[in-house]
Every structure is written in C-alpha cells, then in structure tokens.
Amino acid sequence: MSVPIVIAGHSHVRCFGIPHSPDADSRLLELRxxxxxxxxxxxxxxxxxxxxSEAAKGAHLVLCWTGGQLTRQHLFAPTPLxxxxxxxxxxxxxVSGATLVPEAMAEASLAAYERLLGIALQRFSKTAAAIxxxxxxxxxTHDTSTMERLLADESFTRRLDKINVDPAAFQxxxxxxxxxxxxxxxxxxxxxxxxxxxxxxxxxxxxLDSTGFLQEKYAEKTDFTHANSEYGKLFLDTxxxxxxxxx
Amino acid sequence: MTHPYKAQPEQAFWSRAVSKSWTPAQTITGAGPILRPGxxxxxxxxxxxxxxxxxxxxxxxxxxxxxxxHPSFADLEIDRFSYDKFSAAYGNxxxxxxxxxxxxxxxxxxxxxxxxxxxxxxxxxPFRPGMNYRARSDRExxxxxxxxxxxxxxxxxxxxxxxxxxxxTEAWLSADDRxxxxxxxxxxxxxxxxxxxxxxxxTVSEIVQxxxxxxATLKELRPDVRLILTVSPVPLVATATSQHVLVSxxxxxxxxxxxxxxxxxxxxxxxxxxxYEIITGPQAPYDFFEDDRRNASQKGVDEVMGxxxxxxxxxxxxxxxxxxxxxxxxxxxxxxxxDVECEEAAADA
Numbered sequence: 375m376s377v378p379i380v381i382a383g384h385s386h387v388r389c390f391g392i393p394h395s396p397d398a399d400s401r402l403l404e405l406r407x408x409x410x411x412x413x414x415x416x417x418x419x420x421x422x423x424x425x426x427s428e429a430a431k432g433a434h435l436v437l438c439w440t441g442g443q444l445t446r447q448h449l450f451a452p453t454p455l456x457x458x459x460x461x462x463x464x465x466x467x468x469v470s471g472a473t474l475v476p477e478a479m480a481e482a483s484l485a486a487y488e489r490l491l492g493i494a495l496q497r498f499s500k501t502a503a504a505i506x507x508x509x510x511x512x513x514x515t516h517d518t519s520t521m522e523r524l525l526a527d528e529s530f531t532r533r534l535d536k537i538n539v540d541p542a543a544f545q546x547x548x549x550x551x552x553x554x555x556x557x558x559x560x561x562x563x564x565x566x567x568x569x570x571x572x573x574x575x576x577x578x579x580x581x582l583d584s585t586g587f588l589q590e591k592y593a594e595k596t597d598f599t600h601a602n603s604e605y606g607k608l609f610l611d612t613x614x615x616x617x618x619x620x621x
Numbered sequence: 622m623t624h625p626y627k628a629q630p631e632q633a634f635w636s637r638a639v640s641k642s643w644t645p646a647q648t649i650t651g652a653g654p655i656l657r658p659g660x661x662x663x664x665x666x667x668x669x670x671x672x673x674x675x676x677x678x679x680x681x682x683x684x685x686x687x688x689x690x691h692p693s694f695a696d697l698e699i700d701r702f703s704y705d706k707f708s709a710a711y712g713n714x715x716x717x718x719x720x721x722x723x724x725x726x727x728x729x730x731x732x733x734x735x736x737x738x739x740x741x742x743x744x745x746x747p748f749r750p751g752m753n754y755r756a757r758s759d760r761e762x763x764x765x766x767x768x769x770x771x772x773x774x775x776x777x778x779x780x781x782x783x784x785x786x787x788x789x790t791e792a793w794l795s796a797d798d799r800x801x802x803x804x805x806x807x808x809x810x811x812x813x814x815x816x817x818x819x820x821x822x823x824t825v826s827e828i829v830q831x832x833x834x835x836x837a838t839l840k841e842l843r844p845d846v847r848l849i850l851t852v853s854p855v856p857l858v859a860t861a862t863s864q865h866v867l868v869s870x871x872x873x874x875x876x877x878x879x880x881x882x883x884x885x886x887x888x889x890x891x892x893x894x895x896x897y898e899i900i901t902g903p904q905a906p907y908d909f910f911e912d913d914r915r916n917a918s919q920k921g922v923d924e925v926m927g928x929x930x931x932x933x934x935x936x937x938x939x940x941x942x943x944x945x946x947x948x949x950x951x952x953x954x955x956x957x958x959x960d961v962e963c964e965e966a967a968a969d970a
Contacts, residue, residue: 441959449955452693459761474768475691477761478743479754482697533957544954598958 377503379613381405382412382426383438386510389594389606400425409610423497430502436613437507439494443487444513444555445599451547456480462557463586466550481558488562495570505572506613509563511601512577513552514588524598553586578612581605639904645924646931648895655849655892655929656782658936661685663708663780665723667715667788669853669896669917671706676926681936684708685780688772692949702751702809708776710769712749712803715789716823717831717880719801723748724838727773733800737762738811747795747802750810778842785835786896787881788853790823790873791861805861820861822873828880836888849892850885852877854900856915874901896925 380402381390388394392403392411402410412429414422426435457472458480468474491507498505524530525541534541546552560576567574581592581601592605632638632647649655656662662677663685664670677684688709690697704710714720725731738745743755744762749769756762777783793805796817807813823831832850839846852874860869874897885893900909900921909921917925 446956446959447952448693449958450951452691452949452951454691456691456693459756459758459764461757461761464758464760468764473691474764475694476752476754476765477757479694479697482754483694530958534954537953537957539950539954539957541954544951547951 376408378433379409379436380412380430380433380502381410381436381438381610382429384418384441386438386441386600387411389511389601389603390610391603391606400429402429406610406614409614423494426494427497427501430498430505432501432503434504434506435498435502437494437498437505438510439491439507440487441510441599443484444552444559447483448547448552448555449598450544455548455551457548457551458554460554460557462561463550463554466554466585469548469551472551477554477558480555481562484555484559484562487559488566491563491566492569495566495572499570499572505570506575507563507567507572508575508609509560509577510556510599511592511605512556512560512582512586512588513549514590514593515549524596527596549587557586575609575613578605578608581608639902643904645899645928648898648928649892649932651892654932654934655894656682656933658934659683660782661780662782662784663776664784664786665707665711665714665720666784666786666851667713667853667855668703669788669851669855670713670784670786671703672917672922673784673926673929674706676930680930680933682933685776687775687779688769693952698753700751700753702749704749704752708780709772710749711773712751713788714785715803716792716801717785717787717828717835718792718823719748719803720785721831721834721838722801723773724777724835724842727770727777728838728841729770731800733795734797735795735800735817736766738806740810740812745810747800747806747811750802750804774842777839777846781843781845782847782849783839784849784851784894786851786853787828787877788855789857790828790876791857791869792821792823793861794819794821822862823876825876825880825883828877829884832880832884833887836884836891847890847892848888849894850881851894852881852897854897854917854921858915894929896929899925899928 381387381392385394390411391405392413394416395413396416398413398415400412400414403413405411410433412426414425455469455472456475457469458475458477459468460466461477495505495507530541564574577588581589583589588601588605592601592608594600594602626633631642632650638644638647658681661683664673674684685708690705699705702712704712711723714723722731722733726733733748735747737759738747743757744759745755746752746762746766756765793802794800795802796819802818805813806818836848839848854874856870857866857873860866862869864872878897881893885891899905900917905921908918909924910916911918
C-alpha cells in the first residue's frame with residue numbers, strides 16, 4: 375500500500391486546489407485519490423509548522439515553502455535599475471543602463487527563503503515518510519496591461535493610498551531580471567533538498583516557454599505572483615507520473 | 622640685525638604652542654580654508670581616510686560617491702573591508718603606488734597581469750580581496766570590474782578636492798608587473814606564491830615620485846583639483862621586515878611623513894594635514910589610541926577632525942544623501958503587493 379501524499383506550504387499551494395480561506399480549520403482535503411492538500415488558516419501563524427509536521431506524519435510530503443521571496447523583494451523596478459550576470463541563465467541579456475550587482479549579492483537578498491526552507495525540512499524530516507520539495511513557479515513576463523489591471527484592484531489601491539504611493543510611477547522589474555532571481559531561488563531549493571536528502575521536482579517543462587518563463591495560460595489571472603489551477607494540475611500529473619519522484 | 626627666530630610666530634615655539642596653549646587647529650599653516658562650501662570631495666587611502674567621511678557629510682560638504690551599494694541591497698551585511706566607505710568601492714589604498722595604479726587602471730592604461738584569483742567557484746579581485754560578494758565567472762568578474770573602474774574614473778572626475786591618506790610603505794607586489802596588492806596574498810584571500818609575490822618597502826624617493834604621478838593623473842581628470850595629503854597614525858598590523866613591528870611602524874610613518882614633506886615642498890598648492898602628528902605627538906593623551914595601542918580612538922579622531930574642520934569654511938546645512946542607502950520604494954511596493962496576495966509573512970516559520 376502506497377503512502378498518502380500531502381501537499382503543504384504557503385500561498386503557492388493554492389494552485390493545487392487548496393482553498394485560500396482565512397478562517398479555515400486545519401485539515402486535509404482529498405484532492406485526488408491518495409493525494410491530500412493541507413488547508414490551514416491565513417495568515418500562517420507560528421503554529422503552522424507544527425500543524426504541517428503533524429499532517430505529514432507517515433506521509434509523502436510535497437512542500438512549497440514560503441513562496442517567492444524574489445517577488446517580495448524585487449517585483450517592482452528600483453531606481454536605478456539593477457541587473458546581474460546569471461550563472462544559471464548565462465544567455466539572458468543585461469538590461470542596458472542597469473547597475474550591475476554581483477549575483478552572489480542578489481542571492482543573499484533571497485537568503486531568508488533558503489533559511490526558512492532549511493528549518494522546515496529539518497522539522498518535517500522527523501515526521502514525514504518522504505519529502506519532495508518544489509520551488510515556487512517561475513515568473514511570467516507581465517505586460518503593461520496586466521499590471522494596470524491588477525493594480526486597479528481595490529485590495530492594492532487601498533493600501534497604496536495609505537502610504538501615498540502612486541503605482542503609476544513604478545514599473546515591473548524587467549522579466550529577464552526576475553527570471554534570473556527566480557533561478558537563484560530555485561537553486562536554493564535544490565541545495566536544501568540535497569542538504570536534507572529529500573527529493574526535488576522542477577516545474578513542469580510544459581508550463582514554461584523556451585526561455586523558462588511561466589506561460590501566461592498557467593498564470594493566475596487575478597494576481598501578480600501565483601500560478602493557476604492548470605499549473606497545479608500539470609505539476610501534480612508530473613509528480614504522480616514518475617517524471618517527478620513520486621510514483 | 623637679529624636672528625631669524627625673533628620673527629617667528631607663536632606656533633613655531635614648542636613652549637608656547639605645545640607645552641602651553643595647545644590648539645590643534647593651529648597646526649595647519651597656509652592661506653585660506655582647506656575646504657569651501659560647494660567643494661566636491663573624494664577620499665582615498667588607508668582605513669583612517671574613511672574616518673573623515675561622516676564628519677564631512679555632517680558638516681555639509683559634498684562627499685562624492687559614485688559606487689554606493691545599490692538601494693535594493695542596502696539591508697545586506699556590509700563589507701568588512703571598507704569598500705562601502707570611499708568615493709568608489711576601492712577599499713583601502715595603503716600605498717601611493719597602489720593609488721596611482723588604480724587611477725591608471727581606471728583610465729585603461731594599466732591592466733595587471735595577475736588580475737584575478739580563483740577559489741571555491743568564485744573569482745576573487747586581488748585588489749579588493751575582502752569583498753563579501755564575489756563574481757562566479759570570468760564574464761561576471763570582467764563586467765563588475767569594468768563597472769568599478771568606471772566608477773573610480775567618475776569619482777575623480779567629479780571631485781575637485783581629493784584627500785589621500787598614506788598608510789604604509791610595506792607592500793606585496795606581483796612579480797609579473799609590480800602591481801601592488803592591498804594585502805599579502807593569502808592573508809585575506811588568494812594563495813601566497815613566493816615565486817610570484819614579492820615584498821617591497823617603498824622609499825621616500827619612490828613615494829615622492831608616486832605622489833607626483835598621482836597629482837598629475839588627478840589633474841588630467843580634473844585640472845582644478847586640489848590635493849590634501851595626510852599620514853595615517855595607525856601603526857602596521859604586522860611587518861614583513863626583520864625588525865620589531867614598532868620599529869617598522871615608526872620607520873614607515875617617518876618615510877611617509879618625509880615623502881609628504883618633500884612633495885608638498887615642491888607643490889605649494891598641495892596641503893598637508895597633520896592628523897598623524899595630532900594623534901601620535903608627545904602632546905597627545907594616552908586615550909587617543911584604543912587599548913590595542915593601534916586603532917585611533919573616537920576621541921582622537923574627534924580632535925583631528927575638529928582641527929580639520931576649524932580650517933574649513935563650513936556650509937550652513939548638511940548636504941543631502943549623507944545616510945547609508947535605504948531600501949527603495951520599489952521594494953516597499955513589492956512587499957505590499959506580496960503581502961496582499963499571500964497574506965503571509967516570510968517569518969512565519
């Protein structure tokens with residue numbers, strides 16, 4: 375008898391069909407036969423790690439932890455713009471006029487992701503039968519109209535008004551830079567998987583374009599950062615088909 | 622006719638200028654203020670040269686900074702070796718030769734043969750070996766170095782006043798082309814190779830020649846530049862000679878002081894500022910140095926900078942941009958968007 379699969383993590387696990395509900399009780403939802411999503415209240419509190427640890431007991435845990443630090447740090451373009459030479463995407467161009475920063479410095483700005491993932495893996499290794507760690511989805515390219523549409527949403531405008539920020543004065547960090555940063559976060563995910571001797575599964579190649587961006591059809595239409603349920607389905611298919619490590 | 626001392630001012634007499642009525646500000650002799658409002662100042666030299674920067678900023682002077690850390694990374698750990706403390710991120714330039722070679726590199730006229738070291742998948746800059754964030758490929762290294770040297774060139778093109786603090790005479794050179802390293806290879810990074818790395822103790826005449834070259838190159842970049850020289854009071858951390866470190870330190874500082882004297886004598890437009898004398902002279906109290914008797918104390922630096930600023934024409938208000946870079950508004954906006962979308966904090970775990 376195969377062990378149950380439990381998918382858990384922060385906001386990026388919504389694409390697997392785990393509802394994003396502030397008042398939800400902590401519970402396992404059956405997504406497919408033998409595959410469960412761990413639902414917990416939002417925002418995630420300090421007790422979340424204990425709850426995941428408990429839910430993962432004896433299961434194969436699929437973990438997407440804390441999400442896209444690159445988005446949190448660098449979704450919008452700073453002044454001056456920075457860019458970096460990527461050791462992961464060496465063919466991506468440098469944006470003209472950008473200040474170069476060392477890739478190692480850019481990686482350091484995302485270090486919280488790796489640290490928190492490491493803590494989580496150490497904890498969950500004690501209860502889970504197996505773990506597969508997955509990175510957050512790669513960035514999409516974002517065109518101007520997407521940005522304008524999303525920024526018009528009341529949930530953003532209310533907060534931006536409060537701090538007197540006019541979003542029209544900002545632009546997205548160019549997509550190539552966000553992809554380079556995502557590459558660093560993906561590498562951190564692999565590194566932590568190796569360090570804790572757990573599995574790592576990359577985003578399904580089918581969901582990406584030839585450069586490595588998330589294709590628009592797999593992007594959540596109502597926000598900047600998340601993938602949609604099509605992506606979740608594709609990822610789960612990949613995991614269960616053996617292209618990932620679960621079968 | 623009477624003897625020449627009769628006509629000397631008070632400050633020429635130890636009994637009147639040091640034993641009694643010691644006033645550090647009077648140690649600067651020369652016509653006119655050292656700095657004037659509107660001056661754009663760059664500094665270079667040993668670690669002591671970094672000490673003056675906050676004083677200049679607080680007193681309204683414009684300190685030229687062409688390579689400040691990008692604001693998106695302002696909250697990361699700062700470099701340990703003062704790269705963030707100078708007009709461009711060159712760090713400490715302990716010898717006059719090192720400073721001149723940096724200017725020549727910035728102008729594309731000198732390319733050291735031993736210009737990189739490799740270790741653990743990283744490319745190390747031998748001229749900035751303590752950088753926290755190193756390149757990971759030759760291509761990245763070349764691009765970052767080119768950007769750095771352009772910033773160096775910009776800094777000394779923008780600045781109409783350059784303050785250079787001479788720190789050491791002892792240095793380690795590349796045997797290939799006499800390129801001067803800021804530290805002996807392997808002490809901070811790299812691997813020491815006795816076949817490639819040679820010790821040199823610069824003489825007065827060599828330093829004077831290097832100062833002439835620095836002066837000429839700075840004028841090439843900015844014809845109206847004014848040069849201010851100081852000697853660092855901070856003793857050697859270690860000597861490579863057979864002498865006791867104290868003896869080597871005093872020798873080294875004496876050579877530097879003599880070189881400054883000779884050079885300034887030949888260039889009346891260059892100002893010598895006696896920070897070394899104020900900190901180390903017999904008049905100086907014990908607590909002008911920290912307990913290690915090496916690092917100048919805050920009290921000592923305050924005295925030096927008090928004397929320096931007393932000889933400047935001060936601006937009326939502080940210049941903007943004196944603080945360390947802060948996280949950008951773009952970063953703040955990025956966080957807000959993410960928090961709205963994710964309803965989570967990264968510190969959840």
